[in-house]
Amino acid sequence: MPRGPMGGRRAVEEPHDFGKVMGKLVNYCRNYLPVIIIALILGAAGTVCQIIGPDKLKDMTNEIVKGLPAIVNGKPVMNSVDFGTVGHIAWTLVALYVGYAVLGYVQSWMMANVTQRTAQRLRESISVKINKLPLKYFDKVSYGDVLSRITNDVDAIGQTLGQSLGSLITSVTLFVGALVMMFYNNVIMTLCAIGASLIGLIIMMAIMKSSQKYFARQQMALGDVNGHVEEMYAGHLIVKAYNGEADSIRRFEKYNSDLYESGWKSQFLSGLMMPLMNFVGNFGYVVVCVVGAALALDGQIEFGVIVAFMMYIRLFTQPLSQFAQAFQNLQRCAAAAERVFGFLEEPEMEDESGKQALLGKNYMGGHEVKGDVEFSHVQFGYEPGKPIINDFSASVSAGQKVAIVGPTGAGKTTMVNLLMRFYE
Known part of the structure; x- marks a missing residue:
């Protein structure tokens, strides 16, 4: 088992610097920025197609309403629906939604x-980094915690970054676009919808x-639990030999309890x-229907505006929940990225690839290495x-020939570690 205070509980990390x-x-990810920008532009363009849809549906509804029977001067008047115009609008709607x-x-x-390419690069960077870290790093961090950064944290970055970033951009486009179209159709109903949504925000x-x-x-x-397990x-044999089962179980229950407590709180708040x-959304839907019906009876708006607003209120409130979900995922991604980059930024061993070999007569001014070893004060x-x-x-x-003997803790392993320059 690695030496050092590996079993100690680390201090609770303060919330990370998200930005x-x-x-x-x-x-x-700068090498992939052009592809990311193109993907986000395509997502925003698809969202614009989704935003235009309800406005076209409003036009279709108004055309159909014009063809319904009406009462003029107490007498029924039969009208005809312009199916040519309705069909043209319908095909436009199909094109918009297919494009979306x-x-x-x-x-x-x-x-x-x-994102999967980025996760692949992160794993490769971690693999290279492990071979450059001094042993003293693994004295303070357990192997399981390092493995957790390679598996759990990198997976969290790969799984949430792509979904959250794309969702965030489309949500912004959808929110702004729906708001503009709502103001374009009717200001009074838009203000009512905003008031209903402001509470949730x-x-x-x-x-x-x-x-x-x-x-x-x-x-x-999660890193603590994986590291301890x-x-x-x-070191199962060592744990059994020194009767460490009770202490191992106690520490595991503590780590597991911490994971349970932080896990259910984060998931509960996220699930809300x-x-x-x-x-x-339902509250805003009711407000729009009531206000729209009053305005339609007063002759201030057409019936198609109510139909469009019934869809726009959904498109307007939907991004709010997507904002929340995207930010929750990005927070999880940032927490994982902080651990990964913290590992990648750890001090490395000195690069000695340019030094001469310790063999031959080219070392130390032409004198051949004899193999004398000295520890001096x-x-x-x-x-530290x-x-x-x-x-x-x-x-x-x-x-x-020298034998290094002494009781446990006398420093035998430390002498060999220093001789091999595992520690400076």
Whole structure:
């Protein structure tokens, strides 16, 4: 088992700097930025097709209403529906919705490809980084926590980044576009819809602020659980030999409890978004129908405007829930990215690839290496400020056989580690 304070519980991480972490992730993905921009433009274009649809449906409804029987001066008047115009509008609607579906599919395919390529590069970077880290890093971080960064955290980045980023852009387009079209059709009904949705927006922001810290704690707790389980299984014989089962179980239950607490809180707060926004959407739907009916009876709007608003209120409130879901996913992505980039930014061992080999007569001014080993007044500790070797000196001549003996903790392994330069 690795030496050092691996079993200690780390301090609870403060909420991460969302902007800084996402900036690092964007910089890491800079080679894919053109593809990402194209994908987002396609998604926005598809959303525009979706926004235009209800306005065309309004025109179709008005054409059909014109052909319905009417009462003029107390006498019924028969009208005819212009099926040519209705058919033209219907085919336009088909084209718009087909374009929306195709553009959305292309955007999803491109973003999925980019995010999985990014996850692949992250795994490759971690693989290279592991070979450059000094052993002292693994004294303070368990192997399982490192594995959690490679698996859980990288997967979280790959799974949520593409969906959330694309969803965020389409939601912004849908929100702004629906708002513009609603004002274009009727100002009074638009203001009523905004008032109904504003309540949900305030509650959503409050929930998002509370849930962010739990997502960061969840990723950290997941690393603790994985690290402890891997460590206990790898050192199972040592745990049994020193009767460490009770302590192992106690620590696991503590880590598992922390994961449970942060996990259910983050998921509970995240799960509140959809029911909340559904309620806001239904409330806005009722408000629009009541106000629209009053305006239609007063002759201020046509019947088709009500039909369009019944769809626009859905398109207007839908992005609010998508905003919430996208930001929740991006928070999870940022929490995972912070751990991954924290690993990639750890200090590395000194690069000695340019130094001469310790063999031959070209080393140390032409003198051949003999193999003498000397420790001269060495002071060393695995942790800063906690020395375990003080003023140690020893000399071993080439060809001399030396046995290193002593009780557990005397420093035998530490001497070999220093000799092999596993530690500086």
